[in-house]
Amino acid sequence: MRYFFICLLALLLASLGSAETRDIDIPFYQSWVNSPHADLDSPAFNHWEEEDDKLVPERCAACHSTTGHLDYLGADGSTPYQVDAKAPGLEGVQCTACHNRAVSNMTEVRFPSGSSVTRVEADARCMDCHQGRASGASVDEMVAEAAVEADQIHQVLKFINVHYSPAAATRFGKEAGGGYEYAGKDYVGFFYHDDFATQCNDCHRAHSTQVKVNLCSDCHRDATSEADWASIRSKNSTLDYDGDGEESGIKVEVETLHELLYATMQDYASQVLEAPVLYDSGVYPYFFNDSNGNGVNDPGEAIYPNAYKSWSPRLVKAAYNYQFVAKDHGAWAHNGQYVLQLLHDSIADLGEAVAIPPIERAGEF
Numbered sequence: 001m002r003y004f005f006i007c008l009l010a011l012l013l014a015s016l017g018s019a020e021t022r023d024i025d026i027p028f029y030q031s032w033v034n035s036p037h038a039d040l041d042s043p044a045f046n047h048w049e050e051e052d053d054k055l056v057p058e059r060c061a062a063c064h065s066t067t068g069h070l071d072y073l074g075a076d077g078s079t080p081y082q083v084d085a086k087a088p089g090l091e092g093v094q095c096t097a098c099h100n101r102a103v104s105n106m107t108e109v110r111f112p113s114g115s116s117v118t119r120v121e122a123d124a125r126c127m128d129c130h131q132g133r134a135s136g137a138s139v140d141e142m143v144a145e146a147a148v149e150a151d152q153i154h155q156v157l158k159f160i161n162v163h164y165s166p167a168a169a170t171r172f173g174k175e176a177g178g179g180y181e182y183a184g185k186d187y188v189g190f191f192y193h194d195d196f197a198t199q200c201n202d203c204h205r206a207h208s209t210q211v212k213v214n215l216c217s218d219c220h221r222d223a224t225s226e227a228d229w230a231s232i233r234s235k236n237s238t239l240d241y242d243g244d245g246e247e248s249g250i251k252v253e254v255e256t257l258h259e260l261l262y263a264t265m266q267d268y269a270s271q272v273l274e275a276p277v278l279y280d281s282g283v284y285p286y287f288f289n290d291s292n293g294n295g296v297n298d299p300g301e302a303i304y305p306n307a308y309k310s311w312s313p314r315l316v317k318a319a320y321n322y323q324f325v326a327k328d329h330g331a332w333a334h335n336g337q338y339v340l341q342l343l344h345d346s347i348a349d350l351g352e353a354v355a356i357p358p359i360e361r362a363g364e365f
Contacts, residue, residue, distance in 0.1 A: 037093035113177030132166030275310030
């Protein structure tokens with residue numbers, strides 16, 4: 001039974017190439033085939049083609065292979081919430097990954113932090129993968145192992161990557177524990193937008209994943225295009241979160257505060273650790289040595305042999321939150337309060353060692 005659904009779908013899709021059957025109408029096929037979930041040229045699905053066996057390893061298969069996802073769900077008869085074997089590559093996220101009995105019966109979603117949330121809504125099937133691969137707890141465990149002062153470099157410390165698109169962890173805030181939450185600080189939980197925009201598929205088209213831009217203008221009258229999102233702001237959020245002296249839309253406040261965090265990290269790395277750092281969002285492992293200390297990502301610096309290794313507890317916490325927000329491109333919409341709190345607290349913590357501008361912390365909007 002393990003490959004039954006996959007094989008059935010493969011045979012059906014393959015039949016589209018024949019003259020006799022090319023006009024078969026598969027529901028939502030065109031939307032899906034043009035979506036990121038079907039892009040087999042993407043590293044998300046072809047990364048393992050360079051391996052000898054061309055198989056997706058267990059730690060990745062749950063989200064990077066349809067077969068692996070069915071294994072994770074237990075839809076193939078295996079134990080749920082674990083992947084038992086490597087899975088074929090170049091499958092993408094096919095119909096059966098999201099349409100099967102196991103996913104229809106889901107009642108909870110488990111997060112990397114160890115937390116779980118009750119979720120019987122249809123978007124539970126999205127949240128299994130779009131939640132990241134790490135959590136604030138991962139950072140705390142590593143820092144505890146190093147057992148050094150906040151500004152002391154230690155070889156045990158390294159950058160922990162949340163991975164790609166942790167939208168579900170952002171939406172559920174402290175309930176999911178996806179971000180690094182500083183001790184003694186309060187954080188918001190699940191962001192309830194409104195009755196019409198709360199589930200993933202309320203705002204994203206299920207099969208193409210595209211955002212339903214027109215939905216925004218139902219309430220935000222001036223937001224008729226993606227460019228207008230920058231101006232959206234709740235009347236209950238009146239603080240200057242990024243410290244630039246202006247009350248901008250929440251998207252802009254998040255982006256500017258995010259930039260401020262990076263600048264503060266660079267100041268801290270140079271002034272306190274005496275080991276300048278650079279970031280590149282598209283090159284693993286993302287943080288690199290700023291060899292000439294000019295603060296600019298020059299050619300030849302963002303390469304793996306130049307990976308940054310001068311981590312202190314204070315810097316690894318800030319770097320984790322920086323990446324958490326960077327990899328959720330809709331973080332400002334998924335839970336603006338939560339990410340503003342994460343960014344603020346990271347900057348404030350670094351501010352115990354370097355100078356920072358005055359910024360205000362987000363509470364409940």
